[in-house]
Amino acid sequence: MTTIKDIAQKSKVSVATVSYVLNNTRWVHEEKRKRVLEAISELNYVPNAVARGLRVQKSKAISFVVSDITNPFYPDLAKACEDLAQTKGFTINILNTDDKPDRTQLALNQVREGKVDGIIVTSALEQDREHFQKFMEQGYVIVLANRFIKGLQVDSVVADNFSGAVMATNHLYQLGHRKIAFMPGIIGSSITESRLNGYLKAMEDAGLTIYPEWLTSGEARYSGSYNTTKFLLGLPEEKRPTAILSLTDIGALGVLDAATDLGISVPDDLAVIGFDDLFISGTRSIQLTTVSIPRYEMGNLATSLLLERLEKSGKPEFQEIVLPVELIVRKTCGKQK
């Protein structure tokens, strides 16, 4: 491995000078400068980032934590993060938590260990609150994206999930549906809560009744949604929903498949709406009506918030950004009944 010392020797200057030309951080006599540059290219030298990091106490890396990168929702976020980070010379670490709090701790430790300078978490849960609180008190920087934690003072960028759920529910109502079920996701997630609240509000405003059986899911993935749908569609006539609002598009796929397997046709006998607007949802074979979440923008903003806070170590106001969402009407709700 060739180091700065080798370059210094070969070009007959001090290591200091090499460092200065490397970083362009002070004027160096043209001739020396040239010698240094030559030595660098001859010896194929690339500076050691770890040594530099130790010295300047910065790693130029950030962690991006997701609950499951395998869920097509997250790669878009991660991509946005990497795209921006890369232009600033930052490297990005991915960490899957599977929504397990101890995995999130692992991510926090990456910054305590100095491996990364800051962290973006898209998988915040209510039970993380104290850990995050303490983490920030220790002076570390974190920004929340996608899911926030109520009342926690921290930078965050989320979608307007409440309004999204209201819009979706109203859409169903306007189409003539009166028995509208909502399938919540994991508890402790602000997404489940905001969307549930939006649904509840819209149902109440419409004077519709909600059967407790409708709110049992707790699992927004494909198979959980598939099973819940079979349960819902097996309910006695009066309680059997004519419309299902799924927490995610992936979940909605489970709803669709369960309906198919039950011989129930969508949208004629059942309306379904998802959340996210994944690429796949727009496909001719799916045509899912859904609430679109601006994922790329969310990842981008979260990253720029983090990078900003990393630059200026002051303690400016925390920013809580809420991104607007949009109802994308396609084919899974059908026409006016």
Place this chain on the structure above:
Amino acid sequence: MTTIKDIAQKSKVSVATVSYVLNNTRWVHEEKRKRVLEAISELNYVPNAVARGLRVQKSKAISFVVSDITNPFYPDLAKACEDLAQTKGFTINILNTDDKPDRTQLALNQVREGKVDGIIVTSALEQDREHFQKFMEQGYVIVLANRFIKGLQVDSVVADNFSGAVMATNHLYQLGHRKIAFMPGIIGSSITESRLNGYLKAMEDAGLTIYPEWLTSGEARYSGSYNTTKFLLGLPEEKRPTAILSLTDIGALGVLDAATDLGISVPDDLAVIGFDDLFISGTRSIQLTTVSIPRYEMGNLATSLLLERLEKSGKPEFQEIVLPVELIVRKTCGKQK
């Protein structure tokens, strides 16, 4: 920030001793040991990984490079990598190349800079050959997954793409198809090449003719495949394929949608087969016949190859693993004609 020195002072031992209890690397008198442990938990100390990394010349991190994490094929690979890496205390960096060679260079530099110990690249291209060659000559470690580079001496784990294409083509042939088109992907990728060769071989063995127009794609994504399909289906009768073999499932979705938009029904008027067997492909609305690629296993093996090579610095034989694939027959090819 609290350092090993603080712990040493507080517990009245040397920093060496602290280090030894931290790493459990030599026997320490029980009493001192206890004092150290107490100090650690009282001061909430966590060792600095960067300093350690500099000292031992290891970062305990690896890079995982993909062409585009947004393509649902890759997250499964990445997940496998992280799952395994995490159990060994390794952290993983994700880097998207968009199939641009200079981005790949960035990844190589991450290891030259000491940020990561090794690298798994799933997006190798023929034009990377020399860079990888030199990289390895410099003593750095790399393993190729998914795509390999012919003749390059390096650890690799890929799927048996050739056989997959043969199986797919034969399936179509047995169903009665005689005009079977193949839509290649990016050139320089071993995947395009192996699958193309498999297709060519099967077509030849069956004595079928191939029109050059059939091989024009060069784009395995959705929109490229969509457009190519429109082109193929617009060909004069004799050259118009009755079956299309897409390089990927995502591409096959484009084929499906183009057919739909053209009013051509699948599988009655057009058979389509993909590659990958993404989750979505098995869904009731898609039911895509496809060649399944064992992604998770591929990521897992690649990671364990890398980790192995990182441990034993000797130069054992390079391993070239080829994973078997499977034809998953679903609904997009229909019955015997």
Place this chain on the structure above:
DNA sequence: CTGAAAGCGCTTACAG
């Protein structure tokens, strides 16, 4: 304009 030297926070021979 330039260099010698301290120091970032660790680990690990070396000596006792």
Place this chain on the structure above:
DNA sequence: CTGAAAGCGCTTACAG
């Protein structure tokens, strides 16, 4: 069983 000290490869006050 334990400690003082060198050193990993850089950057950056400090002094000239």
